[in-house]
Amino acid sequence: MSFRDLPKVELHLHLEGGAPPVFIRGLATEKGLDLSGIFTEDGGYAYRDFDHFLKVYEAACTTLQSPEDFRRLTLAVLEESASHGVVYSETFLSPDFCGGGDLEAWRDYLAAIEDAADEAEAKFGITLRGIVTCIRHFGPEQSRPIARCAVETHGRFIRGFGMAGAEMMGRPGDFAWAFDCAHEAGMHLTCHAGEWGGPDMVADTMRDLAPARIGHGVNAIKDPALVETLAEKGTVLEVCPGSNVFLGATGDWAAHPIARLRDAGVKVTVSTDDPPFFKTTMTHEFDMLARTFGWDEADFAALNKTALEAAFCDDETRAAVA
Numbered sequence: 001m002s003f004r005d006l007p008k009v010e011l012h013l014h015l016e017g018g019a020p021p022v023f024i025r026g027l028a029t030e031k032g033l034d035l036s037g038i039f040t041e042d043g044g045y046a047y048r049d050f051d052h053f054l055k056v057y058e059a060a061c062t063t064l065q066s067p068e069d070f071r072r073l074t075l076a077v078l079e080e081s082a083s084h085g086v087v088y089s090e091t092f093l094s095p096d097f098c099g100g101g102d103l104e105a106w107r108d109y110l111a112a113i114e115d116a117a118d119e120a121e122a123k124f125g126i127t128l129r130g131i132v133t134c135i136r137h138f139g140p141e142q143s144r145p146i147a148r149c150a151v152e153t154h155g156r157f158i159r160g161f162g163m164a165g166a167e168m169m170g171r172p173g174d175f176a177w178a179f180d181c182a183h184e185a186g187m188h189l190t191c192h193a194g195e196w197g198g199p200d201m202v203a204d205t206m207r208d209l210a211p212a213r214i215g216h217g218v219n220a221i222k223d224p225a226l227v228e229t230l231a232e233k234g235t236v237l238e239v240c241p242g243s244n245v246f247l248g249a250t251g252d253w254a255a256h257p258i259a260r261l262r263d264a265g266v267k268v269t270v271s272t273d274d275p276p277f278f279k280t281t282m283t284h285e286f287d288m289l290a291r292t293f294g295w296d297e298a299d300f301a302a303l304n305k306t307a308l309e310a311a312f313c314d315d316e317t318r319a320a321v322a
């Protein structure tokens with residue numbers, strides 16, 4: 001068996017970021033929206049840098065206007081993930097794009113997403129769980145209704161709370177109210193940090209928001225003492241190497257710190273982030289790690305084990321996936 005055939009566990013996937021461009025283009029046509037500016041001639045997403053990526057992402061999200069749109073999106077994303085051998089996936093869900101943070105609207109969107117997840121589990125053999133995510137550049141005030149959406153829908157499907165968006169806006173502590181609220185409700189926590197921010201951003205995130213997992217976290221490599229702390233505490237990094245390389249966050253594959261972090265004892269996992277935006281898949285991530293660092297089947301089996309242990313699902317689901 002090749003490492004390519006291993007069942008894969010993915011922990012860091014933005015649901016809207018998994019939308020194939022043809023899917024968004026189709027919705028735009030259906031709704032009479034002119035989104036030609038966000039696509040390249042060959043049909044991909046067009047953007048210049050990370051800030052522009054966030055704008056194009058939000059423009060793409062304007063086509064997702066109803067629970068039914070999210071039902072179709074969820075099915076399309078999970079069919080694609082399952083085709084790369086993913087058997088368990090966690091996805092960031094943003095109530096901001098599902099009714100603007102209104103709780104009753106969010107419940108309707110979520111019902112449609114869960115319905116699609118159940119259908120995908122039966123059809124494609126992939127299990128999905130959700131992490132409600134506030135968006136940093138929408139500001140600390142807006143993170144409060146999002147935390148409320150998270151807490152009110154926490155259960156079998158919604159397992160965690162997190163934060164994505166423009167990392168350099170404000171400081172992690174500005175969002176402590178939302179994270180505390182989710183933590184007190186017994187939710188699992190993760191937060192994007194150390195993709196664009198330095199080791200200080202990772203350290204402040206750990207101190208002020210105390211997440212069990214960090215999204216990216218790769219810039220921790222610049223501070224050996226912090227790397228040691230991550231290893232000691234067992235903080236899990238949701239590393240997305242293809243995303244980092246594509247956006248220029250870390251240099252090329254050979255320069256990527258994932259192997260050094262792993263070899264220093266940090267718990268690393270591998271995900272795609274926003275696969276069609278970064279022209280990646282879980283197959284591509286595994287192939288590039290094998291090619292760049294010589295990782296073999298045992299390395300990838302260990303990687304999947306770390307990811308499953310760090311998954312936010314309940315133990316019954318974990319056992320069923322393993």
Ligand code: HPA
Nearest residue numbers: 014017164165192273274
């Ligand atoms: N990083 C940060 N915020 C995001 C991303 C990402 O890759 N995708 C959607 N929101």
Ligand code: ZN
Nearest residue numbers: 164192215273
């Ligand atoms: Zn991300």
